[in-house]
Amino acid sequence: MSTSKVIHAFYNDDDVLMDAVKQVRAANHHIEEVFCPFPVHGLDKAMGLAPTRLAITAFMYGVTGLGVAIWLTYYTMIADWPQDIGGKPNFSWWLNMPAFVPILFELTIFFAAHLMVITFYMRSKIWPFKKAENPDPRTTDDHFLMEIPVDGNEEELKALLASTGAVEINVVDNH
């Protein structure tokens, strides 16, 4: 039977939180979410989160940017309207390429950086006018919040969380 209740356990120390996450996982409970005021190193591994692939997307976006830059310089300078500028070879993209290196480089960075950040914003669902979803305002200050779904084991979970050093334990209806 599924239930709509979740437990919110608050911690006020990152080291205590880390140990708690390990203990809760060892007791075979599913941790729905942890809200933190700052990055806790190793928390993603302790929670069993898959590594992020954003760096790979950045590489692919960078390659795209390089491709766009090659096409742009080729089309404008060689194909569409070649002009004699300072005697530079306007009949061959390859021979003219050294003069395009700064453009190739800048567009690679431009695409990689911006598209990666946009991907991050879309994946994490953050954008202007988005409403924040942290359940308690203290989680951006100095408290860590562990959210665990209750499945008829409320008392047992509470006892476990209290033993891991939670400073406050609330049972709330899931939104």
Place this chain on the structure above:
Amino acid sequence: MSSHYEAPIREPLVLGTKSYHDITEDIARPIEGSANRNWYIAFYISLAAMLWGFGCIFYTVGTGIGVWGLNKNIGWAWDITNFVWWVGIGHAGTLISAVLLLFRQKWRMAINRSAEAMTIFAVFQAGLFPIIHMGRPWNGYWVLPIPNQFGSLWVNFNSPLLWDVFAISTYLSVSLVFWWTGLLPDFAMIRDRAVKPFQKKIYSLLSFGWSGRAKDWQRFEEVSLVLAGLATPLVLSVHTIVSMDFATSINPGWHSTIFPPYFVAGAIFSGFAMVQTLLGIMRKVTNMEDYITRLHVEYMNIVIILTGGIVAVAYASEFFIAWYTGSPYENYTYMSVGAATGPYYWAFWSLIIFNILIPQLLWFKKIRRSFIMSFIISIAINIGMWFERFDIIAIVLSKGHLPSTWWRFEPTFVDVGIFIGTIGFFFVLFLLYARTFPVIAQAEVKTILKSSGAHYKKLRDENNEH
């Protein structure tokens, strides 16, 4: 606490007995409190300077750039001097936030936010100059490769000036995104504390609904690292390309392969000086003395003495090569006996004194760790680096190959007005920033509190946890 071990020999980066909540309080205080009288005085002076500068810009655009002191020989002077000066200042922000992140320097965390703000505001000022110098700024979009009614007549990708367009706009936009992504958790912190509904609304909007999930933080850290990796070559490329505006020309004094590395070092040199100037004031007025400590000042001074040393060696090499060519033309370059004794001797010697001699004081540990001396020296470097660009441009152009074309540059009140206006504009932006943005990356500082906080270090000492 063993996971937060740091060698006891390292000085603390956060002073006092702080908890995570104290950091929140300290960073939020300047935003939630009201500004004091000094802030208003500084703001109105800057605003007046900015408006005066805007007036001069309108006059320039309405009348034509003939109102500047440019002449048939010196077609570039204060505008490009100011452009290069402002872009250079911007470089420290990216260096601190990107390069120091790659090198895992924890001390960057107290200063990266303001240094990046400085970068963005400085690049705004820099971008103004080429646009005004176009004379018809409403045609400014012609620098972009967009199809047009002339054929299409495309932009010239062989030109360093166009490389500049791409470099500066990439630099500005990537810095802005880097800065804003780092700001999200801190805006969220302000949002969650805000009591006034309007303030809450604004900071919710600014924070993009940041909730701080474990997955968000995992992505956040990865994105920061990759952005740092991208921004590091980017920042080096920007001043390299700026230097190519000169180095790819055939003027003696400009046609120099040493320019790219030497300009980059000079940019970091001047940028760190500006960070010292700004933070010297900011740590006082926003009560951030516990976060921006003597140690931070010393570390920045060490970067200044290193990059200043590179610049000094570059000057010496330029001077030597100019002399060694035996060519009379080289005797009119900005680093030559001709420059030191000619009509621009005052600009030459200002450069030597402010940029080479005064920074040598930083070899003394006492001076390096003194707030007031660092502040004074940083202002000297700001002046010296302005003269460097002025010398490279005005001295070189004043004496060309043909003696009958020799001319001098005299700035008009419009040249001066626009320059002062950009300084005013810069400080207006920075002062507004200091009152409305979290001036220290508090989420990041919280991650180093246990390893580098004075209180935790003391606890470890007492418990012998080494």
